[in-house]
Amino acid sequence: MRDVAIVAFAQSAHRRRTDELSELDLVMPVLHEVLGATGLRANAIGFTCSGSADYLAGRAFSFTMALDGVGAHPPISESHVEMDGAWALYEAWVKIRTGEADTALVYAYGKSSPGRVRDVLTRQLDPYYLAPLWPDSVALAALQAQALIDSGETDEGTLAEIGARSRTAAVDNPYAQLTGDVPAGDHLVHPLRTGDCPPIGDGAAAVVLAAGDTARALCERPAWIRGIDHRIEAHSLGVRDLTDSPSARLAAEHAGAFERPVDTAELHAPFTSQEVVLRKALGLGDEVRVNPSGGALAANPIMAAGLIRLGEAAARIHRGESDRALAHATSGPCLQQNLVAVLEGESAHE
Amino acid sequence: MPDVLSAPLVVEFPFTRSLGPVQSAFLTGLRERTVLGVRTDAGTVLVPPVEYDPVTAGELRDLVEVAPTGTVTTWAWNPTPRRDQPLDTPFAWVLVRLDGAGTALLHALDAPGPDAVRTGMRVRIRWAATRTGAITDIACFEPYDGEPGPTEPAPCTGEFADPVTGIAAPARLDYVHTPGRAQSAYIKALEERRTVGERCPACRKVYVPPRGACPTCGVATAEQVEVGPRGTVTTFCVVNIKAKNLDIEVPYVYAHIALDGADLALHGRIAGLPYDQVRMGLRVEPVWTEGARHVDHYRPTGEPDADYDTYKELV
Numbered sequence: 200m201r202d203v204a205i206v207a208f209a210q211s212a213h214r215r216r217t218d219e220l221s222e223l224d225l226v227m228p229v230l231h232e233v234l235g236a237t238g239l240r241a242n243a244i245g246f247t248c249s250g251s252a253d254y255l256a257g258r259a260f261s262f263t264m265a266l267d268g269v270g271a272h273p274p275i276s277e278s279h280v281e282m283d284g285a286w287a288l289y290e291a292w293v294k295i296r297t298g299e300a301d302t303a304l305v306y307a308y309g310k311s312s313p314g315r316v317r318d319v320l321t322r323q324l325d326p327y328y329l330a331p332l333w334p335d336s337v338a339l340a341a342l343q344a345q346a347l348i349d350s351g352e353t354d355e356g357t358l359a360e361i362g363a364r365s366r367t368a369a370v371d372n373p374y375a376q377l378t379g380d381v382p383a384g385d386h387l388v389h390p391l392r393t394g395d396c397p398p399i400g401d402g403a404a405a406v407v408l409a410a411g412d413t414a415r416a417l418c419e420r421p422a423w424i425r426g427i428d429h430r431i432e433a434h435s436l437g438v439r440d441l442t443d444s445p446s447a448r449l450a451a452e453h454a455g456a457f458e459r460p461v462d463t464a465e466l467h468a469p470f471t472s473q474e475v476v477l478r479k480a481l482g483l484g485d486e487v488r489v490n491p492s493g494g495a496l497a498a499n500p501i502m503a504a505g506l507i508r509l510g511e512a513a514a515r516i517h518r519g520e521s522d523r524a525l526a527h528a529t530s531g532p533c534l535q536q537n538l539v540a541v542l543e544g545e546s547a548h549e
Numbered sequence: 550m551p552d553v554l555s556a557p558l559v560v561e562f563p564f565t566r567s568l569g570p571v572q573s574a575f576l577t578g579l580r581e582r583t584v585l586g587v588r589t590d591a592g593t594v595l596v597p598p599v600e601y602d603p604v605t606a607g608e609l610r611d612l613v614e615v616a617p618t619g620t621v622t623t624w625a626w627n628p629t630p631r632r633d634q635p636l637d638t639p640f641a642w643v644l645v646r647l648d649g650a651g652t653a654l655l656h657a658l659d660a661p662g663p664d665a666v667r668t669g670m671r672v673r674i675r676w677a678a679t680r681t682g683a684i685t686d687i688a689c690f691e692p693y694d695g696e697p698g699p700t701e702p703a704p705c706t707g708e709f710a711d712p713v714t715g716i717a718a719p720a721r722l723d724y725v726h727t728p729g730r731a732q733s734a735y736i737k738a739l740e741e742r743r744t745v746g747e748r749c750p751a752c753r754k755v756y757v758p759p760r761g762a763c764p765t766c767g768v769a770t771a772e773q774v775e776v777g778p779r780g781t782v783t784t785f786c787v788v789n790i791k792a793k794n795l796d797i798e799v800p801y802v803y804a805h806i807a808l809d810g811a812d813l814a815l816h817g818r819i820a821g822l823p824y825d826q827v828r829m830g831l832r833v834e835p836v837w838t839e840g841a842r843h844v845d846h847y848r849p850t851g852e853p854d855a856d857y858d859t860y861k862e863l864v
Contacts, residue, residue, distance in 0.1 A: 219553045221729025223761045227769060241767045257560045257724035267760055270767025313558070313724040318631060326564065326718050327572055328597045328684050329655060333633040338642045341625030342655075349623065349668045388642070389626035389663050433603035437644050437653030438595065441623065 204421030245300025284506030285528030369493025402500030426454035574707030616698020648698030682713030821848030
């Protein structure tokens with residue numbers, strides 16, 4: 200089957216509020232930028248796939264409105280996932296691998312500012328045993344963090360260092376929302392402090408995928424997807440060992456992440472404690488640059504933040520700053536679902 | 550007035566969900582102050598129980614009864630409870646492994662403060678005064694220093710009189726909606742009883758209501774164009790079923806109306822003539838009511854019908 204690469208990546212500046220922008224207004228400049236980078240026109244794209252969630256802004260079928268920004272009429276070959284855009288990328292990758300398209304446009308957006316995102320995210324939980332209790336996203340992450348502290352795998356000081364390292368790295372990321380010297384803050388839900396939690400904000404991102412020689416024509420140094428896989432944990436939190444992520448490990452194994460070391464990893468860990476889990480599951484040592492973009496602790500536009508990890512990893516390969524990178528995306532409470540991709544620049548083999 | 554409008558938006562879902570046999574037994578059991586688990590193929594007792602084995606996907610039906618007492622496996626102190634959470638005073642979220650169970654249940658723990666909570670502490674269920682067969686029949690957990698329950702769960706048929714077969718799961722989310730630039734401009738013009746669309750800079754089509762981009766060209770529309778007020782019925786339907794909370798007598802006609810100058814038809818109700826005389830090509834004009842922010846309906850202008858060729862692209 201054909202090789203597939205990420206050939207372009209663009210993202211919006213991520214901000215706490217974007218009242219003046221509809222979701223379409225948020226996503227359209229990013230689409231134009233990513234298409235402009237490849238010189239492709241929208242009607243030359245073989246397949247378009249997006250990821251978003253209408254619950255965030257409380258606006259039904261917002262994804263169909265966002266399609267106006269693509270130029271979707273006359274009808275294009277198109278799909279949507281009510282998930283992070285990383286899973287839209289996976290669907291597009293399958294389309295290209297199976298020969299149904301040569302190029303794909305993948306985009307994602309999240310506009311969390313109109314609602315109360317901690318409450319909104321409770322609606323994705325088991326409706327019988329969990330959703331009636333309204334356990335918010337920070338509370339569930341805090342249960343996982345406490346389990347890690349109890350098992351001796353981390354402590355509040357180590358978690359604070361992860362937050363500080365991420366926001367310091369994000370100083371060089373012009374799109375990041377929360378950068379520089381951010382105080383650890385008060386406990387939001389003990390043991391997580393405000394500094395352990397991601398900023399809430401609005402943002403969008405897009406990538407272009409292409410196959411084989413098309414990728415080489417569109418990009419000087421394509422970021423080849425050597426492997427990509429996604430896996431899920433059992434649904435009930437009480438069934439899981441919250442200090443580990445077997446699904447992330449399995450996805451990484453299937454993506455070929457353990458065949459050779461990576462130099463860079465972009466992890467989608469919205470909470471500091473989740474980086475601890477992922478480093479362990481993915482076997483990332485201190486020699487790996489983790490989240491040079493600042494990661495989700497610096498900007499976490501929900502539904503786009505996972506796709507951004509793939510885009511950031513690819514962009515580093517495009518720029519020659521990485522030869523082999525791991526990109527990870529997550530969805531659901533406490534790292535419920537995990538997607539891992541391994542990206543390479545061509546010189547890594549030659 | 551700011552350029553961008555905003556308004557409160559409440560989204561409420563009165564979900565009703567049916568239950569499988571295991572969930573039904575568990576939730577009915579809670580109503581009867583009894584906690585049930587289910588034994589997996591490997592022998593683990595899952596509490597709360599599920600219908601299918603999380604490891605083998607096999608159907609699970611081997612119900613057992615576990616104790617209302619248990620041990621905290623992890624916790625998180627919630628200093629500021631949010632609306633609809635189990636307690637309205639500060640509490641701990643806890644995962645609790647009930648005595649006899651192999652897995653943990655998520656709920657709230659009523660405790661005086663974070664210093665009073667630790668992993669490994671013993672707790673028991675505080676039952677809700679009114680129980681309906683829902684996870685909220687457990688009001689919360691509370692600290693417990695009595696004897697532990699049996700480590701071996703007791704066999705149980707899971708059969709109760711009047712079993713719960715479904716749950717009502719109301720959900721309310723509050724938003725502040727902002728429609729963005731294009732729709733804000735459209736809505737503000739309506740206040741002056743004007744209909745304003747936007748023209749695509751590439752294909753020159755005028756979209757009403759504007760959504761901010763041309764779906765054919767995929768570019769932003771910015772040039773504002775006033776259209777109408779008159780227009781042409783491009784197609785219509787006769788509504789025979791009265792909508793809830795809508796004070797309009799049936800039958801009435803709902804139509805697509807291409808306002809003069811617009812390249813997209815919008816929707817509106819047609820009145821001012823018998824419903825069976827509405828036709829494609831009928832020329833109409835808007836009727837506004839005092840204080841309303843939108844057209845109430847459209848009525849005939851009395852002009853001759855439009856020629857089909859003038860609106861066929863918009864049907």
